[in-house]
Amino acid sequence: MNMKTKQSISINNKLVMTLEIQLAIKLLQLNSVDLQKEIDENILSNPFLENENSSDLVEVTSEIPVISSIHSNEKYNNNLNEAYEQLPSTHETLHEYLMWQIRLSSMNQNDQFIAYNIIDYINDHGYLTERMEDLFLLLKKDLEINFQEIFAVLHKIQHLDPIGVGAASLKDCLMIQLEYYHKTNDYFSKVKKIIDKLEDTINPSSSSIESFMLECTKKDAADSKAIQLLRSLNPKPGNIISESLGQEHIIPDIIISKKDGKWLTELNPEINPKIRINKTYQKLIQDIPSGKDREYVKTHFQDAKFFLKALQNRNITILKVAKVIFQKQVGFLSQGEIAMKPLTLKDIAKTIAMHESTISRCTNNKYVQTSRGVFEMKYFFSSELNTDFGNMVSSRAIKSMLEKIISGESKDAPLSDSEIANSLSNNGIKVARRTITKYRETLSIPSSIKRKAR
Secondary structure, eight states, X not given: OOOOOOOOOOOOOOOOOOHHHHHHHHHHTOOHHHHHHHHHHHHHHOTTEEETTSOTTSOBOOOSOOOTTXXXXXXXXXXXXXXXXXXXXXXXXXXXXXXXXXXTSSOOHHHHHHHHHHHHTBOTTSBXXXXXXXXXXXXXXXXXXXXHHHHHHHHHHHTSSSTTTTBSSHHHHHHHHXXXXXXXXXXXXXXXXXXXTSOXXXXXXXXXXXXXXXXXXXXXXXXXXXXXXXXXXXXXXTHHHHGGGGOOOOOOSEEEEEETTEEEEEEOTTTSOOEEEBHHHHHHHHHSOSSHHHHHHHHHHHHHHHHHHHHHHHHXXXXXXXXXXXXXSHHHHHHOGGGOOOBOHHHHHHHHTOOHHHHHHHHTTOEEEETTEEEEGGGGOBOEEEBTTSOEEEHHHHHHHHHHHHHTSOSSSOOOHHHHHHHHHHTXXXXXXXXXXXXXXXXXXXXXXXXXXX
């Protein structure tokens, strides 16, 4: 048989995950406190970046535009800012964060049940601690399912935020991130070959992960670009969420206020990054002759522009998401929880044409100040329940109704969960007794027997 090689030219469209996009994703998932730390580190490492409070003798450029919706001239009360910093943190665990995303996804009830069981076997680093075969045997006791269904749900979990969580091995974890972020990178194949040499050891230990990453730093300089790409991958994706548990301060990213009879959504000017490019250093690019020094200066200047652009994109995205949330939840601002509507990540993603994982990053650990208090942006998402009137009501509104019913009950004859369910049903809202029980426990409200005894 004759075999011939043939060259062909084709045109196709690909989504390229540029360095700018990668940086934007990284900044988007940082809260206001971590963002300021990231800004400070970049100012220290890049001579082209400086704080706006720097010496007036330094000439600077203003080429990075200010977002028009930010009213930087408006001054907020200093006492309020001090109060924000004293608020207790309500950060959740990795399990809670993953389950929240699952609840707001488009999964059916069976797939959600599978997902919750899989998440139970994911550790704080983000790794699956049980083999898929064992999970299949466990789940098969309760559901009529096949192995492919479990694998499909696991694939969905692995592409929630943070990307790579739910991987069974270090090899699996790095490969998921490589294919998600760097599919079109020139060094994709080289890095894939390095990752392929890893063993598929389930639930790798911290020492084995660290030894592998340390080994990467000892590779030949010829592969420096590939090693740099490899080191950009996160071997412990779950730590992005787990490590945030120690934070103590809350500073709102968004402020909702009423002006001229209308609700206005804007970024908090107190945390709007006040950095710029140093024009004096920028002129050095033309003064330095060609060579390594010129290349060094040009590289840092480009990095500075990328960083400022990524900060601007972060602000625009958070503001855009917040505006859509409060267009849909405007009833909360005037009436409270009882007026909240069902809202999912998919609803917001569809409205602003972004991926659900981006919306998840955008709302996690981001806070909003309203006339009713300071809330995490995720607070305004909730699942939906049917009513007899053809419309839907949010689970958050049901909880508010539940609190209102219990607060007005007779102390001598408190209502049982069944009676509360019947009361809601009489108002056209069908809620099962077990759902009332679950909501009551979530709100830390004791049972009717304990309420009577108290």
